[in-house]
Amino acid sequence: MIAKDKIQSDKLPKHVGIIMDGNGRWAKQKGKIRMFGHRSGVIAVKETVEMAAELGIQYLTLYAFSTENWKRPKIEINALMELLVSTIHKETKTLNENNIRLSAIGDIESLPSSCRRELKEAIELTKNNTRMTLVLALSYSSRWELTRAMQTIAEKVSRKELKPEDISEETIQNHLNTSGIPDPELLIRTSGEHRISNFLLWQIAYTELYFTEKLWPDFRKEDFCEAIINFQNRERRFGKISEQIKSS
Ligand code: IPE
Ligand code: IPE
Ligand code: MG
Numbered sequence: 464m465i466a467k468d469k470i471q472s473d474k475l476p477k478h479v480g481i482i483m484d485g486n487g488r489w490a491k492q493k494g495k496i497r498m499f500g501h502r503s504g505v506i507a508v509k510e511t512v513e514m515a516a517e518l519g520i521q522y523l524t525l526y527a528f529s530t531e532n533w534k535r536p537k538i539e540i541n542a543l544m545e546l547l548v549s550t551i552h553k554e555t556k557t558l559n560e561n562n563i564r565l566s567a568i569g570d571i572e573s574l575p576s577s578c579r580r581e582l583k584e585a586i587e588l589t590k591n592n593t594r595m596t597l598v599l600a601l602s603y604s605s606r607w608e609l610t611r612a613m614q615t616i617a618e619k620v621s622r623k624e625l626k627p628e629d630i631s632e633e634t635i636q637n638h639l640n641t642s643g644i645p646d647p648e649l650l651i652r653t654s655g656e657h658r659i660s661n662f663l664l665w666q667i668a669y670t671e672l673y674f675t676e677k678l679w680p681d682f683r684k685e686d687f688c689e690a691i692i693n694f695q696n697r698e699r700r701f702g703k704i705s706e707q708i709k710s711s
Contacts, residue, residue, distance in 0.1 A: 485654025
């Protein structure tokens, strides 16, 4: 593989997030129903997970279903939930073989019970794996996550377990679903849309954004590698000036 050889192993992002978008349009282009696109998207997921683990990425977060996606037609939601259950069921063995831990962020309790059960079982069965953590964002939105965090913090303040003046960035971080996971250094969105769609708003404060025209079902290992190479060629300044970065 050509792209993979260009990747510098000492400059890898620890955490990569992906907004997997374009399944519906991909199917439409082929004259098929939207679900055909979602099903084909599973191949892209498998390729990406495999490549990320192979490269040594520690955390991969995939935006699979947003809070707003509950507004889609019922028939699509149901089919997506079924696809989720069957994919998790089929892939747990492969995750274990590859030493990959499964985790989830989002309002998991809002998922249908079969989904919740399958997800919890896969999380339990893979909990001791150490090579990479695959985080699925399900019924997730950043505003939901931040609202919930604020509620919990406010409860602690009202019970006098926490003083308002002691609330720090770290306190907020610790109350997010992603607590314990480093912020993503790289966020990829497929399908040519240039927006964040309520994904990890707090966590992407300094994340490098990468947009590709590729529709999600066409996304392959090579495309993931291209995104990593693009990331590695950027200068991350974090508010400083270029000379300060070069001398450190
Ligand atoms: C992304 O593909 C998958 C989900 C949001 C579940 P879409 O279903 O959004 O596909 P487009 O954007 O309509 O092409
Ligand atoms: C974002 O895609 C959510 C996921 C990829 C799960 P959408 O297709 O739902 O986003 P919008 O509505 O185009 O912003
Ligand atoms: Mg979309």
